[in-house]
Amino acid sequence: xxxxxxxxxxxxxxxxxxxxxxxxxxxxxxxxxxxLLGENGAGKSTLMNVLFGLYQPEQGEIRVKGNAVxxxxxxxxxxxxxGMVHQHFMLVDTFTVxxxxxxxxxxxxxxxxxxxxxxxxxxxxxxxxxxxxDPKAKIRDISVGMQQRVEILKTLYRGADVLILDEPxxxxxxxxxxxxxxxxxxxxxxxxxxILITHKLKExxxxxxxxxxxxxxxxxxxxxxxxSNPNELASLMVGREISFTTEKAPAQPTEEILKIxxxxxxxxxxxxxxxxLDLSVRAGEIVGIAGIDGNGQTELIEAxxxxxxxxxxxxxxxxxxxxNLSPRKITESGVAHIPQDRHKFGLVLDYAIGENMVLQTYYxxxxxxxxxxxxxxxxNYANRLIEEYxxxxxxxxxxxxxxxGGNQQKAIIAREVDRSPDLLIAAQPTRGLDVGAIEFIHSxxxxxxxxxxxxxxxxxxxxxxxxxxxxxxxxxxxxxxxxVKPDETNExxxxxxxxxxxxxxxxxx
Amino acid sequence: xxxxxxxxxxxxxxSVLLGLFxxxxxxxxxxxxxxxxxxxxxDGAFGNSYFFGETIRQVTPxxxxxxxxxxxxxxxxxxxxxxxxxxxxxxxxVWVGSSIEAPMVIHLPLSILAAAFAGALWGFLPGLLKxxxxxxxxxxxxxxxxxxxxxxxxxxxxxxxxxxxxxxxIGDTASLASNWLxxxxxxxxxxxxxxxxxxxxxxxxxxxxxxxxxxxxKAVGFNPHASKYAGMNVKKNIILSMVISGAFAxxxxxxxxxxxxxxxxxxxxxxxxxxxxxAVALLGGNTAFGTVIAAFLFGILKIGxxxxxxxxxxxxxxxxxxxxxxxFFVASSYIIRWFLLRMRKEEK
Ligand SMILES: Nc1ncnc2c1ncn2[C@@H]1O[C@H](COP(=O)(O)OP(=O)(O)OP(=O)(O)O)[C@@H](O)[C@H]1O
Ligand SMILES: [Mg+2]
Numbered sequence: 001x002x003x004x005x006x007x008x009x010x011x012x013x014x015x016x017x018x019x020x021x022x023x024x025x026x027x028x029x030x031x032x033x034x035x036l037l038g039e040n041g042a043g044k045s046t047l048m049n050v051l052f053g054l055y056q057p058e059q060g061e062i063r064v065k066g067n068a069v070x071x072x073x074x075x076x077x078x079x080x081x082x083g084m085v086h087q088h089f090m091l092v093d094t095f096t097v098x099x100x101x102x103x104x105x106x107x108x109x110x111x112x113x114x115x116x117x118x119x120x121x122x123x124x125x126x127x128x129x130x131x132x133x134d135p136k137a138k139i140r141d142i143s144v145g146m147q148q149r150v151e152i153l154k155t156l157y158r159g160a161d162v163l164i165l166d167e168p169x170x171x172x173x174x175x176x177x178x179x180x181x182x183x184x185x186x187x188x189x190x191x192x193x194x195i196l197i198t199h200k201l202k203e204x205x206x207x208x209x210x211x212x213x214x215x216x217x218x219x220x221x222x223x224x225x226x227x228s229n230p231n232e233l234a235s236l237m238v239g240r241e242i243s244f245t246t247e248k249a250p251a252q253p254t255e256e257i258l259k260i261x262x263x264x265x266x267x268x269x270x271x272x273x274x275x276x277l278d279l280s281v282r283a284g285e286i287v288g289i290a291g292i293d294g295n296g297q298t299e300l301i302e303a304x305x306x307x308x309x310x311x312x313x314x315x316x317x318x319x320x321x322x323x324n325l326s327p328r329k330i331t332e333s334g335v336a337h338i339p340q341d342r343h344k345f346g347l348v349l350d351y352a353i354g355e356n357m358v359l360q361t362y363y364x365x366x367x368x369x370x371x372x373x374x375x376x377x378x379x380n381y382a383n384r385l386i387e388e389y390x391x392x393x394x395x396x397x398x399x400x401x402x403x404x405g406g407n408q409q410k411a412i413i414a415r416e417v418d419r420s421p422d423l424l425i426a427a428q429p430t431r432g433l434d435v436g437a438i439e440f441i442h443s444x445x446x447x448x449x450x451x452x453x454x455x456x457x458x459x460x461x462x463x464x465x466x467x468x469x470x471x472x473x474x475x476x477x478x479x480x481x482x483x484v485k486p487d488e489t490n491e492x493x494x495x496x497x498x499x500x501x502x503x504x505x506x507x508x509x
Numbered sequence: 510x511x512x513x514x515x516x517x518x519x520x521x522x523x524s525v526l527l528g529l530f531x532x533x534x535x536x537x538x539x540x541x542x543x544x545x546x547x548x549x550x551x552d553g554a555f556g557n558s559y560f561f562g563e564t565i566r567q568v569t570p571x572x573x574x575x576x577x578x579x580x581x582x583x584x585x586x587x588x589x590x591x592x593x594x595x596x597x598x599x600x601x602x603v604w605v606g607s608s609i610e611a612p613m614v615i616h617l618p619l620s621i622l623a624a625a626f627a628g629a630l631w632g633f634l635p636g637l638l639k640x641x642x643x644x645x646x647x648x649x650x651x652x653x654x655x656x657x658x659x660x661x662x663x664x665x666x667x668x669x670x671x672x673x674x675x676x677x678x679i680g681d682t683a684s685l686a687s688n689w690l691x692x693x694x695x696x697x698x699x700x701x702x703x704x705x706x707x708x709x710x711x712x713x714x715x716x717x718x719x720x721x722x723x724x725x726x727k728a729v730g731f732n733p734h735a736s737k738y739a740g741m742n743v744k745k746n747i748i749l750s751m752v753i754s755g756a757f758a759x760x761x762x763x764x765x766x767x768x769x770x771x772x773x774x775x776x777x778x779x780x781x782x783x784x785x786x787x788a789v790a791l792l793g794g795n796t797a798f799g800t801v802i803a804a805f806l807f808g809i810l811k812i813g814x815x816x817x818x819x820x821x822x823x824x825x826x827x828x829x830x831x832x833x834x835x836x837f838f839v840a841s842s843y844i845i846r847w848f849l850l851r852m853r854k855e856e857k
Contacts, residue, residue, distance in 0.1 A: 307738060328740030337738070345738040350731045355724070359739040368721040 004063070005030045005162055005193045006051065006082075011060035013046055015023065015402065017394030020046040020056070026195075028162070033184055033194045035204040035211035035225070037237050039434040040406025041392035043217045044197050045087070048164050051195075052084040053077040064162075083155025084164040085433075087171075087314050087405060088343065089147055093140040097133050098122055101154045125156055144148050144293075145176035149183070156192075157176050164195045167405065169203060170432045173240045173460050174295050181207050198407075199434045201230040223432045238436045243245040251470035257454035258304075263313035263337035265299040273299040275478035276313070281423065286445060286455040288469030288486075290462065293500050297458055298340065301427055304456075305337045306330040317423060331360050334422035338413055338429045340458070346412040347400045354382035354396035357415050389414035390440070399508040405432045410441075417444050424448055427458040442468050448484075462491050476500040521792050521799075523845055525806065530804035535830055536823060545821040546831075553816025554623030554809040560816070562694025565703055566769055570595070572680035572706035573761035574786025575793060575800040576713050577628075577754045581646075582795045583717060584750035586731035590635060590650025591758040592627035592783025593657030597760025597775070600661045601627035603773045604669050606679030606766065616682040621705065621763045629752045631657060636751030646751065650740015654783070658776060658796065665775045676773040676804030685768035707801070709757055714797035716753070727751050758783060792839045 006028040013021040020043040028034045036044050049055045051062065053071035064068055064080045071077050077084070091100050098119050106113045107121070119135045126133050131149045139147060148168060155163055169177045184194055184207055196208060204211055204225060211228070213220040213236045220236055234242040260279040265274035273296040281287045291297055302308035304315060306327035315323045317333055325333075339345035347356050358367050358378050366377040382396040391404050391410045400408060409432055418426065424443060430438045445468060449455050459465050465472055466486045474482040474497040482497045533543035538807040554564045574591045581588035602624035609616060635649035669676045685700040693699075729736045729746045737743050761782055766773055789807050793799030814828040838845070 305738070309792045326740065326742070328739060328742075331740050339738060344732075346735065348728050348732045348735050351728065359728075359735070362724050371720050371722060373719060373721055373724060433607045 007063040008063045032209040035208040038214040041126040041404040082159045083160030085151040098135045251285045253285040263315045264311040265303045285470045288457045288465040291475035336416040336421035339424045340427040349401035357382040385414040528838040531834045532831030544842030549820035550594035559695035562697025562699035564812045569702040570761035571804035572579035575789030577758035578790035579795040581754035584726040593654035594631040594755045594758035595659040595762040596629040598624035598759030599766040602763040602766035606683030607677035613682040620683040624759045627755040629756040632751040632755020636748035640747040662775045702764040702768040710797045712717040
């Protein structure tokens with residue numbers, strides 16, 4: 001008999017109007033990294049929430065180390081040695097790393113918390129597993145990558161030997177992903193078993209031993225990763241063949257749509273992040289901004305969309321000055337924006353998905369007449385977008401927060417692209433999307449371009465930048481340091497440019 | 510077991526029942542008969558037409574202060590200042606009601622609007638400070654309550670005074686009182702204000718559920734970042750929401766000034782109408798319809814309780830405790846929600 005640490009057998013979980021998991025089996029071997037693969041909305045997060053005790057299944061059996069168990073809440077899961085890192089971190093911003101890790105299971109010295117001992121234990125743990133953290137730093141001051149390591153340490157500190165990671169790499173930069181992969185490998189050496197949810201087949205091929213595929217709530221099966229390949233995994237997951245490179249005709253750029261001159265923008269801490277940047281995007285082209293996170297990309301986009309004041313410089317669209325106008329004025333001038341942080345900016349999670357589809361246009365005809373909303377028009381429109389962009393939701397009346405992460409993203413993209421703006425700003429548009437959806441979104445961006453729109457794409461994924469852009473602007477330290485053509489460069493060169501170690505004269509396109 | 514909608518209705522009902530039950534235990538523990546006590550409460554609210562009229566009279570301002578708190582809450586603001594807004598509304602209503610002579614079709618609406626306007630102004634200031642300076646509205650509204658209390662007392666004693674500790678009486682043309690309703694209810698102080706309150710509830714429902722402004726208010730309440738991203742003017746919405754909230758509370762003052770009393774006595778302490786409005790809104794789930802229902806419950810408890818000392822011998826302090834227990838259980842409805850959710854899980 002196999003030595004399984006986790007066995008989930010014939011699991012069924014329903015939500016109003018939808019069966020999220022139907023008869024799914026998942027068997028995880030001791031000490032392996034087990035991938036969970038499936039399209040957006042396939043039911044991966046749901047299945048893991050069942051295992052972690054957040055949801056109760058309607059049917060099925062869970063065994064941990066051979067014993068049948070009933071996981072009624074996350075405390076039970078903790079006691080069974082199951083730890084979970086959610087896609088959206090659950091850390092207290094103003095607490096230190098140590099405080100966050102021990103929260104809820106503090107080591108006591110009498111009645112006072114023994115911080116010294118806790119710090120020592122954390123340092124030991126982090127050495128043992130190669131999880132580099134600064135125990136005294138506040139969460140709000142550390143990088144996303146380190147926050148994630150804190151989350152992992154939190155589960156290990158509670159004695160977890162089965163680790164669930166829900167899309168850990170969606171929020172990481174390529175460098176951070178490399179580090180995480182190393183960490184995962186060292187964790188299994190210490191006998192920890194890992195369930196990894198990811199949409200990136202490359203990552204599965206690189207670190208996973210086996211992979212369980214689910215499609216539309218149904219278990220499709222489990223494959224040995226070594227005996228498989230990305231194409232097979234993708235077609236198992238989607239049920240059809242997928243192409244990985246996006247077909248596109250050469251760009252035919254015409255007049256200049258967006259022109260940025262000598263732009264300076266500060267961040268919240270009052271540090272200058274965009275330092276006199278020049279950039280232009282023409283109709284009919286996709287300009288990709290490549291760069292390592294933290295080089296002013298966020299501030300640039302927030303200034304372009306009116307979410308942040310520019311200190312100086314000029315932004316114009318079709319010759320019209322947009323600098324420091326309100327977001328509404330900018331939107332009405334023909335700018336659409338797929339925001340990087342979908343939960344913070346992109347959606348009102350408590351609103352129905354249909355209501356979210358008119359987030360910028362609710363006050364315009366036909367959605368509103370003399371200040372009175374027409375829900376008939378709103379939901380008709382929403383139904384069309386849901387259909388056209390394959391947003392998987394039980395109905396347009398479902399609250400946005402009940403959608404799977406990827407489907408929330410698709411809803412935002414549908415809304416922004418469908419307004420068919422002169423300039424589409426897409427910041428990490430495919431974050432958290434499955435390969436099929438990525439293919440679809442890329443073709444949508446290219447379709448917009450072919451319709452004579454200007455597209456500004458920000459992405460940390462070099463694959464995406466190289467595949468989709470017609471021109472790449474490399475951003476480093478608040479400036480565009482290079483303009484390159486995707487077919488005249490490669491990942492290595494881009495990497496050097498992004499690190500600022502190789503300079504190119506700006507302006508030669 | 511039940512749908513989500515039903516579930517949301519169940520929670521407050523169970524909270525109230527638990528509160529009544531806890532109240533019964535307290536009465537029992539102190540040697541009073543809970544059945545007699547609650548019988549007295551029921552009779553005190555509905556026992557005869559006088560009590561019934563008084564209950565409706567009490568419900569009227571509760572609806573309006575409840576709406577005030579609920580409206581602000583829906584846009585993410587905590588308006589503790591309903592109390593002060595009631596007071597300035599009352600002053601304004603009585604002032605216009607007593608110092609102007611005009612036919613009723615002008616005088617009465619004008620007096621009511623004056624109250625709404627005064628309340629709106631009292632909401633505007635905290636809204637403005639919150640929107641422009643980021644000062645928390647709770648702090649400012651609490652301070653505005655005290656300003657309202659003391660300014661109104663000054664005005665009542667010195668400016669619109671009847672010479673003593675009360676304001677002038679309002680003219681008949683500004684009065685909401687109705688002989689017909691009074692006779693019908695055995696000379697209770699019931700007045701036409703309940704109509705104003707119900708209309709206000711319908712207006713709130715309409716604004717929030719049917720208009721694009723309501724869409725903005727709620728969006729700002731749920732997620733100000735996304736609202737800003739969507740091009741909404743978050744600051745304007747904060748101010749406007751406080752203004753509308755204040756106007757509702759100001760109307761509650763008009764109910765007292767133009768309906769129940771016909772004048773304004775100087776107050777040594779708060780009226781508590783605004784503070785009770787917080788509990789009303791909470792119990793009503795911050796919806797217009799829920800607030801009306803909750804206001805009725807509160808009115809019944811408040812008026813019915815007056816009968817408990819005389820009919821059942823339960824001291825009024827104990828009555829206060831019983832009411833407080835009900836509020837407590839309502840406020841902790843989150844625990845009840847959790848418990849019900851568990852039951853729902855078990856059942857499946
Ligand atoms: N709390 C909920 N209430 C109602 N429906 C839900 C809820 N959570 C998830 N669902 C639905 O269940 C289905 C599966 O969602 P789940 O989040 O498990 O997908 P996923 O595989 O994790 O997708 P993604 O890759 O996009 O994160 C979706 O159709 C989703 O709309
Ligand atoms: Mg998910």
